[in-house]
Amino acid sequence: MLENMKKLVLAEKPSVAREIARVMGCPLRGKGYLEGPDYVVTWALGHLVELAPPADYDEAWKRWSMGSLPMLPDPLKQVVIEESKEQFQVVKGLFSRDDISGLVIATDAGREGELVARWIMKMAGYKGEAERLWISSQTDQAIREGFATLKPASLYENLYHAAESRAAADWYVGMNVTRALTCHYDAKLSAGRVQTPTLALMTQREDERDAFTGTFYYTLKADFLTFGATWQDADGNSHITSEEKLKQLTDSLVGREGKVVSVEKVHMSEKPPLAYDLTALQQDANIYLGFSAKQTLDTLQKLYEVYKIATYPRTDSRYITHDVVATLPDRLRALGDTPFGPRAASYAAGGFRVDEERFVKDMGVTDHHAIIPTEQHVDLSALKPDEKALWQLIAIRFLEVLSPDYEYDTTTVRIQVGDEFFQSRLSAPTRQGWKEIAKSAGRQDPFAGLDDLEVGISSLKEGDTVKVTKVRSRRYATPAPERYTDATLLSAMEHAGRFVDDAELKKHLGGGLGTPATRADMIEKLVQYHYVDRVGKEFVPTPKGREVVRLAPLQLRSPELTGVWEERLSAIAEGKEDPAKFVRDIKQNARELVDQIAKTRDAFSPRFSDSKECPYCHGPMMKVVDEIGRTHYVCQRLSCSYEEMIVRHRIKVPKAPEATPAVPVKKVVVVKKVPVSASASPNGLRRVVLKKKPALASYSAGSDEEVGFTYQYKDEVEVVRPSKKSFRRDDRPRQSDRAPLSDPHMVSSGSSIGGGGTFADLIKASQERYRNDKNKKRK
Numbered sequence: 001m002l003e004n005m006k007k008l009v010l011a012e013k014p015s016v017a018r019e020i021a022r023v024m025g026c027p028l029r030g031k032g033y034l035e036g037p038d039y040v041v042t043w044a045l046g047h048l049v050e051l052a053p054p055a056d057y058d059e060a061w062k063r064w065s066m067g068s069l070p071m072l073p074d075p076l077k078q079v080v081i082e083e084s085k086e087q088f089q090v091v092k093g094l095f096s097r098d099d100i101s102g103l104v105i106a107t108d109a110g111r112e113g114e115l116v117a118r119w120i121m122k123m124a125g126y127k128g129e130a131e132r133l134w135i136s137s138q139t140d141q142a143i144r145e146g147f148a149t150l151k152p153a154s155l156y157e158n159l160y161h162a163a164e165s166r167a168a169a170d171w172y173v174g175m176n177v178t179r180a181l182t183c184h185y186d187a188k189l190s191a192g193r194v195q196t197p198t199l200a201l202m203t204q205r206e207d208e209r210d211a212f213t214g215t216f217y218y219t220l221k222a223d224f225l226t227f228g229a230t231w232q233d234a235d236g237n238s239h240i241t242s243e244e245k246l247k248q249l250t251d252s253l254v255g256r257e258g259k260v261v262s263v264e265k266v267h268m269s270e271k272p273p274l275a276y277d278l279t280a281l282q283q284d285a286n287i288y289l290g291f292s293a294k295q296t297l298d299t300l301q302k303l304y305e306v307y308k309i310a311t312y313p314r315t316d317s318r319y320i321t322h323d324v325v326a327t328l329p330d331r332l333r334a335l336g337d338t339p340f341g342p343r344a345a346s347y348a349a350g351g352f353r354v355d356e357e358r359f360v361k362d363m364g365v366t367d368h369h370a371i372i373p374t375e376q377h378v379d380l381s382a383l384k385p386d387e388k389a390l391w392q393l394i395a396i397r398f399l400e401v402l403s404p405d406y407e408y409d410t411t412t413v414r415i416q417v418g419d420e421f422f423q424s425r426l427s428a429p430t431r432q433g434w435k436e437i438a439k440s441a442g443r444q445d446p447f448a449g450l451d452d453l454e455v456g457i458s459s460l461k462e463g464d465t466v467k468v469t470k471v472r473s474r475r476y477a478t479p480a481p482e483r484y485t486d487a488t489l490l491s492a493m494e495h496a497g498r499f500v501d502d503a504e505l506k507k508h509l510g511g512g513l514g515t516p517a518t519r520a521d522m523i524e525k526l527v528q529y530h531y532v533d534r535v536g537k538e539f540v541p542t543p544k545g546r547e548v549v550r551l552a553p554l555q556l557r558s559p560e561l562t563g564v565w566e567e568r569l570s571a572i573a574e575g576k577e578d579p580a581k582f583v584r585d586i587k588q589n590a591r592e593l594v595d596q597i598a599k600t601r602d603a604f605s606p607r608f609s610d611s612k613e614c615p616y617c618h619g620p621m622m623k624v625v626d627e628i629g630r631t632h633y634v635c636q637r638l639s640c641s642y643e644e645m646i647v648r649h650r651i652k653v654p655k656a657p658e659a660t661p662a663v664p665v666k667k668v669v670v671v672k673k674v675p676v677s678a679s680a681s682p683n684g685l686r687r688v689v690l691k692k693k694p695a696l697a698s699y700s701a702g703s704d705e706e707v708g709f710t711y712q713y714k715d716e717v718e719v720v721r722p723s724k725k726s727f728r729r730d731d732r733p734r735q736s737d738r739a740p741l742s743d744p745h746m747v748s749s750g751s752s753i754g755g756g757g758t759f760a761d762l763i764k765a766s767q768e769r770y771r772n773d774k775n776k777k778r779k
Helices: 014-023 082-095 111-124 140-148 153-185 195-211 243-253 278-289 293-305 328-333 341-350 385-401 435-440 452-459 486-494 503-508 516-528 543-551 560-573 579-599 759-778
Strands: 006-011 028-030 033-035 039-043 049-051 078-080 100-106 130-132 216-223 228-232 257-270 406-417 420-431 465-467 470-477 532-535 538-541 620-625 631-635 643-654 667-673 688-694 709-721
Touching (some): 006 082, 014 033, 014 039, 014 100, 039 082, 039 100, 049 111, 082 100, 082 111, 100 111, 100 153, 153 543, 153 560, 195 516, 195 538, 243 470, 257 420, 278 293, 278 516, 293 486, 293 516, 385 435, 420 452, 516 532, 516 538
Parallel strands (some): 006 100
Antiparallel strands (some): 216 228, 228 420, 406 420, 532 538, 620 631, 631 643
């Protein structure tokens, strides 16, 4: 009997489950699982279980009202997600099979992956033995080695407690603050411990731009025949803020002689950059490829799961451990059929740099090591352009880390002309080192921006006499603070401690806002909520987003809260803090935040530059452009929620009669070839006969009934969501206030004013639709 026992493997996604099943020999396909002689492999669909909504605790919590807050149920309950209920039943059934001897947790190796598996086990009532598969790549070798070294699941118990505590904290604070803001300000608003401070970073930068006035400054450069040098004041500053000073220098310098007062030559070196973690890769992908943070993560996930040519994406480490060093030659050989093949082969055969401080650092790796290529052979022809471009970034950085230092000589020359000083600097590479990798890929040029005149300083020595042959000045404007891009916002989220003054709190913000795995989704959520617009690469806060930050409790606007949370969650994961105490503190915090919102007398009043007034509640309507380019106007008052859309219709109209021009009909030359015998022409050429034929006076490509008609385009308004106030007789516009029947605001979705009808008919139709919707929900 024992010989037939099998282990159940629970993966997080179907694609990962299929790969594990293939490697571990599970070819038989069942409904929601794959089976072999030793393993049964099944999967979640991301999450199968989530925290229950408020209505599952109390019927009164179905209705949003300030009177029902704060909501602090204890303990929090989990429920099966309705959309993935069928797969949950499959997993639950597999748990109870008689031939299943134990469970292998193969969800993503991290805090959230642990939560996915543990909640499924809890809801399914699984009490058997469990082991943990912990791997950083999806190659066949990594999977086999992972199954050969399975670890007891009990080792990851504290990681699960940290994940569950994080979920509980986000529920208590997110649910209560979002409902409090929405109910108190009668507007659909949301806030959270990562979302709100991230949004605050962008709105603060926009405030700085609005307050920016800007100034001009000048720089002055003197040409000394074979080289150029920049003017500097006594403090080494090259900015000239006064036009009078600039003119005085310009007039007094041309033609004067100067003296070289110092020549300093220094040999310098620059170490390779660190390997990529997810955030660093997202930043470079945004700079060099124009990818959003979400696009980078999604593409990297494919390189990891589908092609298996990159290691685990959601890592916050830029180092590898000593046990990975032995695999580096195989990883280099896997690049053989790529443009990096020759360099990788030479490193694999002749040796490469193994930097114990900047690459191989066991203490710098927590859950997963840096993102590097795997041992899987790379076929670039199988990749899409985006996938190829991102993989090349990873390969370049991988080879850079294994390369020698970039070395160069810097020569700095100072020249004195009268009482004024000039400085020139030339850096000349002596060894390209790691910079040669990027240069060969066409991404960087070490000589970019080098002024030809600077090359002449290499032959100078102290005491030489030089003459000013020309003076050049340039005017600059001090730039306004730059808006955030994906790259700079990710950096700000990662290093959020620099926005906090308190030295003690800075220590708690070592992990920044959110995690590498969640930052991209958080940025996209802010865009989807219309709190910020993505304009090119830049994020521009909307008036609604700026209001959310203004009205949110001060504690939520600062990165301090999430920094303290992450510090305590890390302590829970290490077994140093009691999760129950953390949750108690969070509940108290949620109560205080609701209190703050309830006591404020502020009002939600966004200042839209292109707003419309709602025809029902007379509140502001926000302009929104949907994914196919149509313009919507959405009322910002939740008690109204009216939404309309501008739709362009093509209308056929009679053509205006055109006067016949009193000009002769043009003639068109028609070329007609007439074959003749070769004997008819002494040179064997063909004779061409030209005939003239009158052109058509008019032409119509349409049917006979369309002749005499043309098309015009007309913008009309269609109702996307009726106002809630249209169902309340007291709130309906008075007859004197109502727009005429032809007013497009009164057109319901899919209907036309031209078809007739009255306002009462429209209201009746709306009420009928409302009743039908309620009946459908009951069914």
